[in-house]
Amino acid sequence: MRLSLRPCALGLAAALFFSAVPVAPQGKQPDRPLEDILRHAAEKEAEYAGAHALYRYRLSVRVQEFSQDGRLLGEFEQTGDVDFDASGRRRLRLTENPYLDLVQLQLARVELDDLDFIPLFIFKPEQLADYDFTFVTAERVDEVDTYLIRVEPRRAARPGERFFEGLIWIDAHKLDVVRAFGRLKPPRTANAFKGLFQRVEVFRQPVGDFLFPIFVRADDVLVTRPDTVRTRLVVRFSNHERVR
Numbered sequence: 001m002r003l004s005l006r007p008c009a010l011g012l013a014a015a016l017f018f019s020a021v022p023v024a025p026q027g028k029q030p031d032r033p034l035e036d037i038l039r040h041a042a043e044k045e046a047e048y049a050g051a052h053a054l055y056r057y058r059l060s061v062r063v064q065e066f067s068q069d070g071r072l073l074g075e076f077e078q079t080g081d082v083d084f085d086a087s088g089r090r091r092l093r094l095t096e097n098p099y100l101d102l103v104q105l106q107l108a109r110v111e112l113d114d115l116d117f118i119p120l121f122i123f124k125p126e127q128l129a130d131y132d133f134t135f136v137t138a139e140r141v142d143e144v145d146t147y148l149i150r151v152e153p154r155r156a157a158r159p160g161e162r163f164f165e166g167l168i169w170i171d172a173h174k175l176d177v178v179r180a181f182g183r184l185k186p187p188r189t190a191n192a193f194k195g196l197f198q199r200v201e202v203f204r205q206p207v208g209d210f211l212f213p214i215f216v217r218a219d220d221v222l223v224t225r226p227d228t229v230r231t232r233l234v235v236r237f238s239n240h241e242r243v244r
Contacts, residue, residue, distance in 0.1 A: 030147055030172070034135055037147060040175040041168075042125040044211070049121040051210045056083045058239040059092065061110045063193075065103055065222070066230040073229065074102040078110055084243060104222055104229050107192055114191040115235065118200055119184050120213045122151065122164050122177055130154055130163065138172070141179060145172040157186055166199070176211045178204050196220045197233045207240045214238070 030037060059082050065073040078098040085091045092112050100107065123131065136148040146169040153163035166182010181201045189195035197218040205214040216235035221228050 029138070030135065034133065034149075037170060037175060038128060038133055038149075039125060041170050041177055042123050042128055044176055045121050046124040048210050048212065049124070052120065052212055055207070055212075055240050055242055056081065057237050057241070058082070058095075060236045060238070061115070062234045063102065063105060063107060064232045064234075065105065066232065068227065068230065074104070076100050076102050076105070076107045081239075082112065104224055105193075105196075105231070110192050114193065117184055117188060117191070117198060118213075118216055118235065119164050119166075119180055119182065119202060122168060122180060136167070139169065141169055144178060146170055146178060147172055151182070153185060162186065176204075178211065193233070196222065196231060200233070208242075212237065212240065 058079065060079045061077070063076040065075070067073055076098060078094065079096060080092045080094040082090055082092050090112055094109070098107075098109055130153060132152045132154050134150040134152075136150055139146050139148045149168050149170060150166075151168055152165055157163050162184045164180070164182055165185050166180060168177050168182075169179040170176065171178050179202065181199070183199045187195070187198050197220050199220075200216055200218040202213050203215040204211045206212075207214075214237050216233070218233040220231045220233075222231050
C-alpha cells in the first residue's frame with residue numbers, strides 16, 4: 001500500500017475522467033496518519049459488506065435518454081424486491097412490469113448480474129496492499145467533514161478479481177466511506193447496458209448500525225447516427241430489512 005499526503009493535482013485527462021468532481025485544495029490535512037484512516041475505513045467496509053449480504057431491500061432502476069439540448073427522449077423504469085431463494089442466493093422479484101419507452105437502448109428487464117459494475121463496497125483490510133492511495137483534499141459534503149482520497153490499483157487484476165479505481169470520501173470523524181466515484185476494473189460489457197455507465201457515483205446513508213449504498217447515478221453518451229444520445233442511470237435502494 002503506497003501512501004501520499006501531497007495534494008493531488010489532477011491533469012486534464014484525469015479531470016475529464018472524474019467528470020465534475022471538485023478537487024481544489026480546501027481545509028486542513030488529516031490529523032492522523034493516512035494509513036490509520038484507510039485501515040479503519042477498510043475494516044468498516046468489510047463489516048458493512050458482510051451486513052449488507054444479510055439484508056433484503058427494494059431496488060429501483062431508471063434509465064433515461066436525452067437529446068443534446070436536454071429534451072427527454074425515452075425512459076425505462078423497473079422496481080423489484082431483492083430477496084433470497086431457498087439456496088441462499090439473491091434473487092430479484094419484480095413488483096410490476098417494467099415501464100419501457102426508450103428510443104435507442106434495447107432494455108426489457110435488468111437483472112442483478114447486470115448491475116455488478118456498481119462498486120457497492122470498495123476494499124477489505126487484506127486488499128489495501130493492492131492499491132495506491134493519494135490524499136487529495138479535506139472537503140465538507142452534506143454537512144459532513146470528509147477526506148477526499150484517490151484510489152488506484154497497484155497491479156493488474158487476476159482472473160476473478162476486480163479493483164476499484166476512482167475517488168472516495170471518508171468521514172473525517174467516523175472513518176466511514178460515505179461516497180465513491182469511479183469504476184471497477186476490468187470492466188464487464190456483457191450486460192444489459194452494453195458497456196454504458198462504467199463510471200458511477202455511489203452515495204451511502206445509515207441503515208440501522210450500518211452505512212449502505214442508497215443512491216447510485218451515472219451519465220454516459222450513446223453514439224448513434226445521425227446524433228448522439230445522452231443517457232442517465234439512477235439506481236435506488238430502499239426498504240431494507242434484515243433476514244432472520
